[in-house]
Amino acid sequence: MLNNVPNVVHTSAEPMPATAGHVPLLTAVEGPVLLPDDIGYGEECRTFNLSRALTPAVVVGATHTDDVAAAVRHAGRLGMPVAVRNQGHQVVLPTAEDALLITTNRLQEISVDPGRRTVRVGAGVTWAQVLTETDKTGLAPIVGSAPHVGVIGYTLGGGLSPLLGRKLGYAADHVRWMEVVTADGAVREVTPERLPDLFWALLGGKGNFGVVTRMEFDVFPFPRFYGGGLWFRGEEMLPVLEAWRALVPELGEDTMTSFSVQRLPDVAALPQPLRGAFVLHVRLGHLGDSTTGARIAAPLRAAATPVFDTLTERPFGEIGEIHRDPVHAMPLVETGFALREFSAGTLGRLMELTGPGSGCSMKNVEVRALGGALDREPARPNSVSSRGVPYMTFAVGSGSPAQLRTMAEFARAYAGGLTPWRAPHHVINFLSPDEALSEAEVRDVYGAERYARLAALKRVYDPANMFRFNHNIKPAA
Structure with missing residues (x-):
């Protein structure tokens, strides 16, 4: 040592x-x-x-x-x-x-100010730790589907919540203050008023501009929600997804939903109906009571009978129950991209790629409906690249080296198969390690105008491209 x-x-x-x-x-x-x-x-x-x-x-x-x-x-x-x-x-x-x-996992500062409705954290703090503290106050952060992830990394990539997104936008939209170490080794305090260009670039630039060591952000008075999931037999996914596709345009900004085509392992950690099963998991998060939430979910239940149902009214700290993401490290293959629509044609192709008899090798193929405040520019501007994207999809699988190779082939086939419906921009946090590696690909994700501004700021704050182990924004020439 x-x-x-x-x-x-x-x-x-x-x-x-x-x-x-x-x-x-x-x-x-x-x-x-x-x-x-x-x-x-x-x-x-x-x-x-x-x-x-x-x-x-x-x-x-x-x-x-x-x-x-x-x-x-x-x-x-x-x-x-x-x-x-x-x-x-x-x-x-x-x-x-x-x-x-x-x-940065040792940077464990966390403080909640209920009067100002803010939280300040160090770079090692996870959302689960924040939820433990904010639940005591009835306040809610814009946490994602997996509360075990780090606050700062999630927020620098935008931060997409499965519950608050359509109501409040991205987590990055509600950051007030950051402490960052830039490539010259200087420690800078960054706010919308102080170094506004760097503030804009950090939130959405995902680690290209320095090491964010502390962050302060807003939290909101949502102590409870209605949500969870409905699991259906995979053989019944077509009628359920037809109902889901019809439901999404009718939803208000208080409600978010997604679905996942799952081929689950036969393990004791899963409830009995889901062990080793091929299922469709439809997720729902609603900022309201159970009566309204059940009414929203009714068309889904009418399309088929769930084999497992966890929809109920919950304290906000149970937001992880909407998606039930895995919490343990594992070898993964993944792909993700945005969709400009989820039409009958999109659904038909998804069924061919992932439905019964498809031979899909991926464990989890999801589609999330976005929109609402996720499309609106925030009061504190940032460089988040995915505004205006109505849907996004993400596929992930885990297994042995041989299984991962098969899954990688599927990932390429899945991305290729949905090409007619792909949108150019994407949620940065859902880019896989094998995607957006070239400068041209990263420019496409951000869009030419946003990328040009980011590249110009990279030349100012990191001219030697010290921070390049990411979906890299190269300094402008």
């Missing part, structure tokens, strides 16, 4: 070993500094997708903002790129083998 390396003095004639170049980090940071052969290195670099191992040259486990700043300055002196691992499902591209990796 590098923390135990003694001080070593090298003459200019001596070749300097790799460890010696990082010795200054020992006195500059309080957290662990690890090299590939050190105990704890693998766990420090571990990500949610176990098929995407990180192998950086050195990793710094930051304990506070000063550690982050010191690590960035050290990387700058050595001309090293910097990768950042937050909590949750974050994608770090590619393996970061020549990089200095900063992990």
Whole structure:
């Protein structure tokens, strides 16, 4: 472990070993500094997708903002790129083998101000931790479908809630303040009034402009909701999805819905009707009472009889029950893109690709209905790229290496099969590691005008493209 390396003095004639170049980090940071052969290195670099191992040259486990700043300055002196691992499902591209990796899970500050209706968190805080605190006050954050993910990484990619999105927009739309370490190692406080261009770029730029170490955002008075899911036999997915397709345009902004075609494993952790089953999971989240919520769900129940039903009125802290996303790290294959419509033609092609007899190998293929406030520009402008996208789809699967190869083939076939209905922009958090890798592809995701502005700001704040282990925005020439 590098923390135990003694001080070593090298003459200019001596070749300097790799460890010696990082010795200054020992006195500059309080957290662990690890090299590939050190105990704890693998766990420090571990990500949610176990098929995407990180192998950086050195990793710094930051304990506070000063550690982050010191690590960035050290990387700058050595001309090293910097990768950042937050909590949750974050994608770090590619393996970061020549990089200095900063992990932020130790940055555990969290405070709730009920009077101002705000929360301030450090970069290591997850939404589950926030929910534990906000539930005591009756206030609700714009949390996503998986509460175990990190707050800051989720928000920098926009932050799509399965309950509050159509009512309030993206999580990024309600950020008030950020603390960020930029590529020059400076610690900056960023607000819509102070460094507004950097504020705009960070929220939607997903890690391209620095390391956000702390964030403050609004929370809202929604202590309860009606929601959960209806599972139907996979053989009955066509009539249910026809009912879902008719229901979506009638929904108010108080209601969000999605569905997932699932081929579930036969494991004891699942309820008996779902073990080893091929099912359609329709999700619903409604900011209202059970009477209204049940009326909204009635057309779905009329289309077929659910084999499992969890729709009920709940405290806001149970928002994770809408999607029931997996919480444990696993090897994954995934693909995601936006849809400009969910028409009869879209549904027909989806049935061919994922329905009964399709041979679909993916464990989970979902479509989310967006719209409402997700389409509106926020009062505090940001660079979120997916406004105006009515639907998005995401497919994910896990298994053995051989199964992952089969799933990767399906992912390509699925993306190709829905090409006639694809929209150019997309929710950045749902881009897979194999998508939007080229500059042209990233430009398409953001749109030419937004990308040009981001690239110009990248030239200002990160001219050497230090932060490039992501869906990278390159500095403008």
